[in-house]
Amino acid sequence: MFRYFLPLLFFITPVSADSAPAGPMLGHVALRAANIWVQAPEPGKLTIKYWTQNNKDTQHTITAEINNGYGQSHTFKLNNLEPGTTYQYQLLFNGEPLNNAKTYSLTTQTLWQWRTDPPDFEIITGSCNFENEADYDRAGDPYGGQHEIFNKIATEDADMMLWLGDNWYYREVDYDAEQSLLYRVLRHKSYPHLQPIFQKFPNYATWDDHDYGPDNSTKSFVFKEQALNIFKHFWANPSYGMPDHPGVYTKVSFNDVDFFLLDNRYYRDHENKIDGPDKHYYGQKQLNWLQNQLLTSRAPFKFIVGGGQMLNNFHKYDGWDKYRHEREPFLQWLDDQKITGVMMLSGDKHHTELLKAERENAYPLYELTCSPLTAGTHIGALDQISQNPRLVKNTLVGERNYCKIAFSGPRKDRRLEIKVLGVNGQEYWRKQIKSSVLSYDQVN
Template sequence: MWRPALLALLLGGGVAAADLVAGPMAGPPTHRGVTLWLQADGAARASVEYWPLSAPKTRRRSEVQVLGAAEDFSAKIRLFGLEPGERYGYRVLFDGKPVGKELQFATQELWQWRRDAPDFKVVAGSCNYGNEPPFDRPGKPYGDRHLTIFPRMAEQKPDLTLWLGDNVYYREVDYSSPEGMAYRWKRERSQGYMQSIFQVGGHAAIWDDHDYGPNDANRSFVFKGEALKLQQRYWPNPSFGLPELPGAFTTFSFNDVDFFLLDNRSYRDDPAMPASPDKTMFGPEQMRWLKNALLGSTAAFKVVVGGSLFLRNEERADDWNDYPAEREAFFDWMQKVRLEGVFFMSGDVHRAQLSRVERRNGYPLYDLTCSPLTSGGHNDPKLNQQPELVPGTLVAGERSFCSLEFQGKKAERRVVIKVINADGEVKWEKALSRAELTYPK
């Protein structure tokens, strides 16, 4: 008697092999390791073959990861035991057979105590809306420039990409259930236009309201536990929160820059809550973690990253100004401990700009806002009247991303900031030196 599986195979009805539909995407590399995220369209046994470009015959394979439906056929494959400052080639294998194309990643150089930090480039953006007409609002599609902006970002050949929140947009049919939220991630992540940037450099992400829950969602969102699981599933961040404090926050080092990625939703009171000393956007425990992490940093630049604007002073704008006690306490603390080298990055508001706030007896604070990637843009003439806006840095009404090049010898270290639109045009450029972020002697 023919066995059913063998009979099906002979009749051409065998199970189709899984295909790679998203990624691979690397997390921020360390000196000796990297995490690679990937996703298939079905069950498979995934592994990675990798080799140093300087010795291509010395190939190794990672351990096998089983891709199953419970994780949307995605996995993170961790490679360790690599050499610092080495560029590696690699390819993904499903069931032992190559899928996709050969790609590369690089480990960080071991420059500490030996020489000046290497130059490197970061690109950053927020607000990526993928259109799906049956579930979108009626009228003109909200998302645009998908086919141009991500290749433009990839053309920059960044060492690191920062995703600044609203990286997908839950619709009403999504955030009403964990299954709907998982559907949105799986659909958006597999879009072909995303892959060009996913496959270049390392990646790390925060969230804002639309990839956490409903618009302007606060700590009361009942599916925030499921939202965190999806954030963990789909991004190769080095960590997520602390064992005693769940959340999407983390920190990591890239050469002489430390990045502090904050969770502005899990512990956020609603902006309409009356002002009080305990009204918070980040919450006391996350702020305690941030302060300790900043004090432990020896990096030249300390980049604090959040989904909401840090420095804007408009009322009821869904940013840190709605939480004055928490914000002013942090700025006062920075002054007290004389914390140097800090600037902020944010997304959310569908425009790009550089904000600056002067402080008595301290260096000015800067907030670089990078938005939107593909979502609708805001273009109001009143935006040029913002008191904290650095003149000439507002980019409104078009899709754009930010580029940050950290460069120069230690004594002259600086970051060159650019805003680039979906056509590849540089809208403005400004250099910010490390010396500008120091206290007067």
């Protein structure tokens, strides 16, 4: 019962309605619905007004009573929208305009199915965002830096932002109490350089260890339930787990591409446990969910998204390869079921790389790892990392970076192009992959 009273113990200094709390943050945007996360300055009535662009006669209003739990945050769920339509919205607190009466906008997804080819679109993705706090950081040089990368991301003409985990970093002073976890997240959400990204793109997220709990944390983390509740309150994803099986895993369908965001922490055994059928990374229930989703999906690209790497066999720590009794049957299942278009997308590693796993009588599996945004890099270990036999030549990047993935082409000949971009937008590499390559039709 303690967790229900905890928000009363966590004091947050109120701010006036003329100042700017964190957000709003645009979350899941569908064909006829949208999620918008908002933070109120203090407990009270928070209102969102939204209307079709340049037509206030269509205005709708939703009001929510906000208490002091979870930093006075709330996710509005807009409905009865129309596909492919731009809407404007404003926020009010206790009847007064919030954020200097600023107007924000969102555009719903296009209803292209059975009508046209899918739209061309782009997503931005990355992981490992470390915001320095000198009193509680490690001794020595600050671990985080070059936060101007977010200024560059905010200028991108993209359609979605996908956060791959370690989206904030809990410190030693944070993960021994729920209210300390909450402090870290509230601090993270308030950074000015993140607000343009929160407001411009639909934001989706999965987690890894540092925005779940301690370094390399597992299902043994004593505040795992509280960490999940915090994550659910601060990201406006389409869903979270299943009613009888909690977690951050969900499916995001964006135009004609499916992203399956997985939870690699809530059910995870420690990697030092002897491998066997009772050692779990995702857990069988989550994998059953994923398998059913993949069987149902008709997307030309089906991204399995996780906080940690899945195909890397050439590293010491923290990956699905340490759980072979779980991983290998799943990979074999992909082949047995002839699931086309599968790619992996991950963060965590503090470098970016593209891995390619060749399979006998099956198309190769690719994994794009994109890391870090602002955390420290593994630039000193690149010589060793470059020896990985699955590494695609010239794709290893040891500098802070983000990735842009563009999808284009007619419905039956879709392709994607990956670009890896630096703090100032400089291009490190690009690669195109056609959906036809990720098909059993191409297998001899």
